[in-house]
Amino acid sequence: MAASSTNVIQAILQAQYTDKIEQALACLRQAQPPLDTPENITLLTQQAPYADKIAQALWRLSKTQPRLDTQENFILLIQQAQYADKLAEGVECLCWEPRLDTQANFIILIQQAQYADKISRALLYLSQAMPRLDMQENFILLSQHAPYADKLAPVLLKLCQAVPRLDTQENFNTLVQYREFLQEILNADIVNQQAFDEVIQNINTLTQSQKVAFSCGSHSRLGANSSLRLFFNESLSDPQNLAPMIFEFLPKAH
Numbered sequence: 205m206a207a208s209s210t211n212v213i214q215a216i217l218q219a220q221y222t223d224k225i226e227q228a229l230a231c232l233r234q235a236q237p238p239l240d241t242p243e244n245i246t247l248l249t250q251q252a253p254y255a256d257k258i259a260q261a262l263w264r265l266s267k268t269q270p271r272l273d274t275q276e277n278f279i280l281l282i283q284q285a286q287y288a289d290k291l292a293e294g295v296e297c298l299c300w301e302p303r304l305d306t307q308a309n310f311i312i313l314i315q316q317a318q319y320a321d322k323i324s325r326a327l328l329y330l331s332q333a334m335p336r337l338d339m340q341e342n343f344i345l346l347s348q349h350a351p352y353a354d355k356l357a358p359v360l361l362k363l364c365q366a367v368p369r370l371d372t373q374e375n376f377n378t379l380v381q382y383r384e385f386l387q388e389i390l391n392a393d394i395v396n397q398q399a400f401d402e403v404i405q406n407i408n409t410l411t412q413s414q415k416v417a418f419s420c421g422s423h424s425r426l427g428a429n430s431s432l433r434l435f436f437n438e439s440l441s442d443p444q445n446l447a448p449m450i451f452e453f454l455p456k457a458h
Contacts, residue, residue, distance in 0.1 A: 224255035231262035235273045244275075247282050257288035264295040268305040277307075280314050287317035294320030297327045301338050309340075312347045319350035326353040329360035333371035342373075345380055355386040362394060370400055382407060 228248050232240040248255055258281050265272040272295075281288055294313045298305040313320045323346045330346075331338040346353050359379055363370040378400075382389065385407050392403040 221252035228255040228259035231259045239278055251282055251285040254285035254288055261288045261292040264292045267299055272310055284317040290321040294324040297324035316347050316350040322354035323350055326357040329357055332364055349383050352383040359386050359390050
């Protein structure tokens with residue numbers, strides 16, 4: 205009886221998502237060797253709502269050298285089906301640089317599946333740097349700080365657009381180090397290396413002294429909102445105990 209119910213559910217899914225399943229089946233047939241086995245078709249049907257996303261990711265994997273549209277990777281995609289479209293975007297960026305489209309890097313993307321698209325966008329700007337910074341070491345750095353990758357991307361773009369350009373390896377390392385302050389860095393008036401260094405120094409000042417955090421609120425780049433956020437996020441601080449100090453320093457913040 206249970207088996208019969210399962211078959212009915214699968215039949216309903218197949219009917220509802222026929223087009224998506226057909227897209228994925230076409231990609232399975234084109235793999236070398238073909239992956240359209242009964243077992244894989246069953247797995248695909250079970251993930252029918254995401255079948256088109258899986259198809260897109262498989263197609264991207266077929267374009268790598270060597271091809272990565274393998275049985276092993278199909279199973280990995282099935283396991284991360286809800287993020288298959290993000291993985292497809294990530295794989296596409298890896299394909300831009302032949303050194304990066306490896307099985308090991310695909311595994312890294314799988315491990316960060318929900319951020320794979322964010323990693324790829326940041327990697328895009330690294331590929332546009334002079335000289336190009338889309339190297340293996342930096343891909344690993346991005347994956348290690350994946351939740352911040354989408355915030356890194358616009359800051360990297362700003363560094364690429366600076367005159368003279370600030371898209372250096374040293375500055376990228378600095379951005380990763382100060383990943384929690386990317387919005388402050390993005391809001392800064394970065395026009396040269398000295399200005400970029402000044403922003404970083406101001407962030408250091410804010411994080412090293414609570415009183416200075418409020419007294420320097422007039423700084424156009426780092427205002428009171430940033431100071432308040434830092435004040436409350438201080439790991440050793442109890443917001444309730446700090447209330448009197450907050451009111452003492454508020455008039456000095458702009």
